[in-house]
Amino acid sequence: MSAVTIPTPGVVTGHRRSTAVQDALSVAWRNLKGMSRTPQVIVFSTIQPIIFVLNFRFVFGGALSGALPQGVPYVDFLMPGIFVQTVTFGSTAIAVGMANDLGTGLIERFRSLPMARSAVLAGRTIADLVRNALVVALMILVGFAVGFRIHAGVPALFGAFLLLLTFMFALSWVFATIGLAVGDPEAAQAATFPLMAVLVFASTAFVPAATMPGWLQAYADHQPVSDVADAVRALVLGGPTAGRVAIALLWCAGIVVVFAPLAVARYRRVA
Amino acid sequence: MSENAIEAVGLVKRFRDVVAVDGVDIAVPTGTILGLLGPNGAGKTTIVRILTTILRPDAGRATILGLDVAERPDDVRTIIGLAGQYAAVDDNLTGRENLILMGRLTHQPKAAHTVRAAELLDQFRLDDAADRPVRTYSGGMRRRLDLAAALVHRPPILFLDEPTTGLDPKGRQDLWGVIEGLVADGTTLLLTTQYLEEADRLADRIAVVDHGQVIAEGTATELKARLGSTIVTVELGDGVDVDGLKGTLASFGPVTLGDERRSIDVKVGDGSRALLEIVRVLDRDAVAVEGVTVRSPSLDDVFLELTGHTAVADGADAADAADAADNTDLDQESLR
Numbered sequence: 001m002s003a004v005t006i007p008t009p010g011v012v013t014g015h016r017r018s019t020a021v022q023d024a025l026s027v028a029w030r031n032l033k034g035m036s037r038t039p040q041v042i043v044f045s046t047i048q049p050i051i052f053v054l055n056f057r058f059v060f061g062g063a064l065s066g067a068l069p070q071g072v073p074y075v076d077f078l079m080p081g082i083f084v085q086t087v088t089f090g091s092t093a094i095a096v097g098m099a100n101d102l103g104t105g106l107i108e109r110f111r112s113l114p115m116a117r118s119a120v121l122a123g124r125t126i127a128d129l130v131r132n133a134l135v136v137a138l139m140i141l142v143g144f145a146v147g148f149r150i151h152a153g154v155p156a157l158f159g160a161f162l163l164l165l166t167f168m169f170a171l172s173w174v175f176a177t178i179g180l181a182v183g184d185p186e187a188a189q190a191a192t193f194p195l196m197a198v199l200v201f202a203s204t205a206f207v208p209a210a211t212m213p214g215w216l217q218a219y220a221d222h223q224p225v226s227d228v229a230d231a232v233r234a235l236v237l238g239g240p241t242a243g244r245v246a247i248a249l250l251w252c253a254g255i256v257v258v259f260a261p262l263a264v265a266r267y268r269r270v271a
Numbered sequence: 272m273s274e275n276a277i278e279a280v281g282l283v284k285r286f287r288d289v290v291a292v293d294g295v296d297i298a299v300p301t302g303t304i305l306g307l308l309g310p311n312g313a314g315k316t317t318i319v320r321i322l323t324t325i326l327r328p329d330a331g332r333a334t335i336l337g338l339d340v341a342e343r344p345d346d347v348r349t350i351i352g353l354a355g356q357y358a359a360v361d362d363n364l365t366g367r368e369n370l371i372l373m374g375r376l377t378h379q380p381k382a383a384h385t386v387r388a389a390e391l392l393d394q395f396r397l398d399d400a401a402d403r404p405v406r407t408y409s410g411g412m413r414r415r416l417d418l419a420a421a422l423v424h425r426p427p428i429l430f431l432d433e434p435t436t437g438l439d440p441k442g443r444q445d446l447w448g449v450i451e452g453l454v455a456d457g458t459t460l461l462l463t464t465q466y467l468e469e470a471d472r473l474a475d476r477i478a479v480v481d482h483g484q485v486i487a488e489g490t491a492t493e494l495k496a497r498l499g500s501t502i503v504t505v506e507l508g509d510g511v512d513v514d515g516l517k518g519t520l521a522s523f524g525p526v527t528l529g530d531e532r533r534s535i536d537v538k539v540g541d542g543s544r545a546l547l548e549i550v551r552v553l554d555r556d557a558v559a560v561e562g563v564t565v566r567s568p569s570l571d572d573v574f575l576e577l578t579g580h581t582a583v584a585d586g587a588d589a590a591d592a593a594d595a596a597d598n599t600d601l602d603q604e605s606l607r
Contacts, residue, residue, distance in 0.1 A: 022375075022378075023375075023376060030361060030368075030372050033364055033368060034361060034363035034364060037364070037404055038363060104361075105359035106359045106360075106361060108353075108357070108359060109355065109359040110376070111324075111325045112348060112351065112353040114348035114349040114376075114378065115348075115376045
């Protein structure tokens with residue numbers, strides 16, 4: 001009785017796999033556009049690690065260098081830690097972003113569209129990977145400016161770069177879960193902070209574990225931020241590398257295995 | 272194909288042990304508008320979420336153009352458009368970019384994205400603001416963009432969840448005009464509202480929803496006729512023995528006191544005759560009266576009759592209450 005044509009279900013099903021990628025890229029486009037409209041976020045998320053670099057390099061660096069193995073300048077020890085800290089702090093933006101999309105009703109709208117279920121999470125992760133890649137690249141340049149030197153060649157540095165982005169990808173599931181669970185941008189921001197303290201500060205990102213009390217050393221030596229920082233260090237400073245990178249990648253895989261299903265389950269339950 | 276574009280039978284949705292939707296049947300013939308009218312927390316939004324595949328019903332089934340929402344959600348999503356009560360558009364994108372994003376996510380041909388966006392921006396009088404970030408838009412502009420975003424893929428079935436909640440009277444009138452234009456195109460529309468005036472003006476048929484159930488359904492005229500009577504309102508002057516008069520008038524029909532005991536409503540069977548007799552009584556007893564009016568029952572009266580409470584507690588605070596409700600709707604729905 002009306003001129004409405006119902007789409008053939010077979011066609012929809014056949015396209016599903018390619019649309020998942022296409023939809024994720026559309027959402028990523030949207031998030032990157034949004035980031036470009038809020039340059040202050042980029043500026044501050046860049047200034048903050050730069051301040052860390054200056055602070056640790058010039059304020060604490062002198063006092064800390066004594067604890068380092070012979071022949072390693074503190075700045076070379078520090079910069080890999082800064083890179084890991086940068087991607088870890090950077091990935092908290094995902095929690096804020098997801099909470100924001102939930103609060104404004106955008107996620108509800110997306111759920112009524114004929115788009116892939118995975119695209120909202122995947123698109124945001126892709127956009128944040130792009131942003132973090134830029135910030136890490138910038139931090140490498142900042143490192144060079146304050147005296148950081150690589151000792152294992154450019155390919156290894158590139159490997160370190162990829163490892164950092166892999167770690168950020170893994171963390172994005174953790175923070176997506178937090179953002180969707182909290183559901184409010186400010187609360188999400190607040191919720192990520194204790195996690196930062198436990199993960200980033202109680203780690204070997206800025207100082208070697210040898211100076212810490214025994215109980216803390218046991219933790220700091222065996223947690224993801226430390227293991228990724230140690231792997232990045234091995235990649236840029238040289239020395240035994242394969243084992244450390246393997247441990248770092250295992251952490252990444254473990255985090256994804258645990259948190260990706262949690263984030264997806266959370267996403268299905270909201271709205 | 273079924274005559275009804277939207278059909279639901281026995282829908283039930285529970286949130287933990289709370290029943291938000293409690294056995295709802297809905298039928299919307301193709302090309303018509305159904306208004307779901309009810310107070311906040313009545314379950315309207317939950318019904319819309321089920322029909323738009325966002326929530327799965329715990330019981331019952333619903334079809335859109337014959338497609339089951341629970342069994343074929345992907346197919347249903349290609350033929351529906353949803354504009355929720357949040358004005359769910361991206362603040363950081365421009366109006367145009369928001370519409371292009373919708374074009375991409377609904378898988379329109381690539382060449383059509385910008386053309387369709389321009390068309391809708393023009394239709395919704397947003398062309399001047401098209402390339403400004405949405406965060407600079409007024410409330411009314413956001414709602415218009417939100418509605419435009421729901422139309423990008425030309426869905427034959429449209430769901431509008433409280434499209435004018437929180438808008439000022441001008442913005443509301445504005446949006447009503449736009450919605451009327453849509454239906455002239457033959458779109459089937461399900462609209463939820465807590466404003467009786469809105470349902471009366473826009474909807475072909477109205478389903479009154481309360482506590483998760485449809486408690487009455489019909490055209491506005493049919494619903495008003497269900498009261499089967501006329502209302503005579505006596506506006507009182509100063510120094511009237513209100514209780515005494517209420518007792519006297521009770522002989523004509525059920526009486527209710529108005530705000531601040533300044534008026535009395537009498538529900539009567541035959542309006543004109545009752546009016547004459549009431550005026551005679553008032554004159555005989557020398558009651559100070561500021562006015563006497565006869566009116567057909569409004570949807571407000573219908574609502575009061577059907578539910579025992581008014582749709583919106585206080586007209587003046589309605590917009591505020593609706594705004595507050597906007598933010599807490601999910602909680603309310605799940606707490607109910």
